[in-house]
Amino acid sequence: MKQLEVLYFGSLRAQRGTGHEAIHTTAESPRALYLELSRQHGFSLPVERILFAVDDDYTEVDAPLPERGTLAIMPPLAGG
Amino acid sequence: MTPFQLSAAPIDPASLRATLEDPTAGALVTFEGWVRNHHQGRAVERLGYSAYEPLALKEGARILAEALERFPLAQAQAVHRIGDLAIGDCAVWVGVASSHRQEAFAACSWIIDAIKGRVPVWKEEFYADGSVAWVDPTAEPSPAADRRSE
Numbered sequence: 001m002k003q004l005e006v007l008y009f010g011s012l013r014a015q016r017g018t019g020h021e022a023i024h025t026t027a028e029s030p031r032a033l034y035l036e037l038s039r040q041h042g043f044s045l046p047v048e049r050i051l052f053a054v055d056d057d058y059t060e061v062d063a064p065l066p067e068r069g070t071l072a073i074m075p076p077l078a079g080g
Numbered sequence: 081m082t083p084f085q086l087s088a089a090p091i092d093p094a095s096l097r098a099t100l101e102d103p104t105a106g107a108l109v110t111f112e113g114w115v116r117n118h119h120q121g122r123a124v125e126r127l128g129y130s131a132y133e134p135l136a137l138k139e140g141a142r143i144l145a146e147a148l149e150r151f152p153l154a155q156a157q158a159v160h161r162i163g164d165l166a167i168g169d170c171a172v173w174v175g176v177a178s179s180h181r182q183e184a185f186a187a188c189s190w191i192i193d194a195i196k197g198r199v200p201v202w203k204e205e206f207y208a209d210g211s212v213a214w215v216d217p218t219a220e221p222s223p224a225a226d227r228r229s230e
Contacts, residue, residue, distance in 0.1 A: 009132055010202030011214035049218055056134040072132055076218040079201030080113050080172050
């Protein structure tokens, strides 16, 4: 099982009710994990509009997840 | 001074401008993004910016480094506010100094576009009617907002 610290931001943080949580998962990719978490927590945004970062660097939606580390799950950016 | 910053304190354009002074520069272009009192036809009272700070700082620094490679600039700096902002507050500041004005205008425009597209920052708007929403630039504008045409 992978042990990841998941970070939530913006509307996802509000929907989840926390900014971070430790999870155990067998998900192979950010896409798979987001779909798993969406089923649990009812996230409304489709995965196509989510950005991901592993250990503070952007990663692709279908990149492999590490065994340990942080995964940031980000709604569409709204800076500026 | 760090070229890209996130600031919980108000942005001070005058002191930022001073950091760009350079004897090789003949042009200074700055951009200030301000908090406006309306969004898609709704009256906005205030807003809150939050960031994924470690990645925002890295990505902001990368953007400024890329700008220095793409354009013949003497200096480039940018700051994004985080925290609670009121109408009229400066939310983002970009400044570039260059030998000539054309590349300074182009670089400043490129940098603000890159910040909006790549730096992980989120905006929560608080409306006059008491409602609150996370701004999503990728969402389809609502038909009502279209009719009111910002």
